[in-house]
Amino acid sequence: MGAEDGHDIAQRARPAGRNRSDPLWNHVKSALNRLILKGELAEHDQLPSEAALCQRFGVSRTVVREALSQLVNERVIYKLQGKGTFVSARPDDQDFIGTTIGFSGELTDKSRPVSHHNLRRGTVMPTARMCKMLGIDADVTLVALDRLLSVDGHPRFIVRCVMPEHLVPGLDRLPMENRSLYDTIGREYGIKLVRAERWIEAVKAGPEQAALLQVPVGSPLLGIESVGSDARGEKIEYYTAHYLTDRSRLHFAVSAPNI
Structure with missing residues (x-):
């Protein structure tokens, strides 16, 4: 100007x-x-x-x-x-916390350009936390996918996801750059997540998160932990994430429980 x-x-x-x-x-x-x-x-x-x-x-x-x-x-x-x-850019309302379609799917519905960059892919053995959240034994091999998601070219979300390998064999070898994880497991394995439990807390960006999200160390983030299940109630996906909220708001819809 x-x-x-x-x-x-x-x-x-x-x-x-x-x-x-x-x-x-x-x-x-x-x-x-x-x-x-x-x-x-x-x-x-x-x-x-x-x-x-x-x-x-x-x-x-x-x-x-x-x-x-x-x-x-x-x-x-x-x-x-x-x-x-x-x-400042006007904040978007994001509903992914309260749905099972995931961050990229919710934004795709709004015709926003979302890019996915793979940080790590491969198989891993579960941590004690993964065993507890997925209800699996310590000898169950998991497929791990760590990704950085950006909106309009701005880094927004770091997600570290694992799934039992026997449910998604070969997922770590599929071309996942700029592909939706949920779309992929639906097409390749017939898996559809219908329920998710999520826990949210305020955290500060550490050196790794700050570098990936291009913000100063100590910047406020949302820490998210999620477990997704299919229609049979089988736990399919566990992820942890760090979400940058400076350009968006999170939207929730709540109702009274049935009595």
């Missing part, structure tokens, strides 16, 4: 009037928020400089910084060091 564009935006953002009992920063924040909601500032557009906003609103730099800080906290805008302040 050029200087003239920033000048025009600052001019449009100038509030027409305000309630004197409200803090100045709140009116600056509201004016900028209105431009974003109306689409006059699009996703990833750069905001005018602090100096330009001070001039147009007739306020101090402290007031502008507080308004911008509030918008950053609400994830309406984001800052890039040395580059400026930009409008």
Whole structure:
């Protein structure tokens, strides 16, 4: 965005009037928020400089910084060091936590470009946790598939999945790059997951997760643990995942239990 564009935006953002009992920063924040909601500032557009906003609103730099800080906290805008302040992408609502179709399937339904990058494929022996979650013995061989999923080219989700090898023989040798796991096991093995239990907790990105998701170490993530079963109740899939939520929200639908 050029200087003239920033000048025009600052001019449009100038509030027409305000309630004197409200803090100045709140009116600056509201004016900028209105431009974003109306689409006059699009996703990833750069905001005018602090100096330009001070001039147009007739306020101090402290007031502008507080308004911008509030918008950053609400994830309406984001800052890039040395580059400026930009409008955040509007969050998508994701339903995959409450369904069995999985992250990539839910996004495919919304016609979003999802890419899958294989991090690891092969057979492994189960850990004690895998045995407990899948209800298997320690001598059962598992097929492991670790993947990085991206949306619109942005890394979003690291998932580490295992399935009993006797249920999906040869899965580790199938071409899985940019292919849906659930579609593949449905076509190749006739397996359809109809039920999933999931546990969710707030975690921080470690060095490996941060590098893969292209975020700073310590960034907030959702840690997810899941067990998927087929129509007979047989446990088919166990996965752990780290999910970056800065560009999306998770949607749940709940109802009262039958009495």
